[in-house]
Amino acid sequence: MKTLVLVFHPNMAKSHANAALMAAAQALPDDDGSTVTVRDEYAQYPDGRIDIAAEQRLIESHDRIVLQFPLYWYSSPALLKEWEDQVLAFGWAYGPDGRALESKEITVATTAGGPESEYQTEDNGATMREVLSPYRMMARYVHATWREPFVVFGAMELSDEALAETAKQYQTFLTD
Numbered sequence: 001m002k003t004l005v006l007v008f009h010p011n012m013a014k015s016h017a018n019a020a021l022m023a024a025a026q027a028l029p030d031d032d033g034s035t036v037t038v039r040d041e042y043a044q045y046p047d048g049r050i051d052i053a054a055e056q057r058l059i060e061s062h063d064r065i066v067l068q069f070p071l072y073w074y075s076s077p078a079l080l081k082e083w084e085d086q087v088l089a090f091g092w093a094y095g096p097d098g099r100a101l102e103s104k105e106i107t108v109a110t111t112a113g114g115p116e117s118e119y120q121t122e123d124n125g126a127t128m129r130e131v132l133s134p135y136r137m138m139a140r141y142v143h144a145t146w147r148e149p150f151v152v153f154g155a156m157e158l159s160d161e162a163l164a165e166t167a168k169q170y171q172t173f174l175t176d
């Protein structure tokens, strides 16, 4: 399994949770036939101009795509939306001849400032499954296989020990 982790954090230098998850992903050794490629997309595109062809080639050469980001306003940082709009193009990702993601697995790894209790019931607004439904729907639309996301709640309050444990769980998520 070749896994591609695309990280979208606009201020990685100030990140606690996503920086730890990204480092954990980067630390994974290449195994027999199993590799994890990690890209910091804001570092890659500081001017926001996405190299569409390069991104499409990366996707084509991997089996599983992980979109990693901090939850911002019940959504993602802006570059991920731009990435979807630009990279998941008609004729490539969808449309009559657009089947590039058909055999791929897509999932999300996100960190939320709010605690899990805030995302449990509809009484509190929406469940995390509902919040992340645009990604599930996107995967469905491009005929990819959706994998249940990796979610970190209370991301701003995690102790160093809890974050280290979460980072280990992320490594398992990425290599399972």
Ligand SMILES: Cc1cc2nc3c(=O)[nH]c(=O)nc-3n(C[C@H](O)[C@H](O)[C@H](O)COP(=O)(O)O)c2cc1C
Pocket (backbone or CB within 6 Å): 009, 014, 015, 016, 017, 018, 019, 070, 071, 072, 073, 074, 075, 111, 112, 113, 114, 115, 155, 156
């Ligand atoms: C602009 C902005 C919007 C945010 N919106 C949400 C939100 O909708 N829900 C939530 O649980 N946390 C929200 N947060 C908190 C972030 O999700 C949290 O700071 C982040 O996951 C921590 O990860 P980091 O250490 O990698 O930055 C928001 C933070 C910022 C800066």
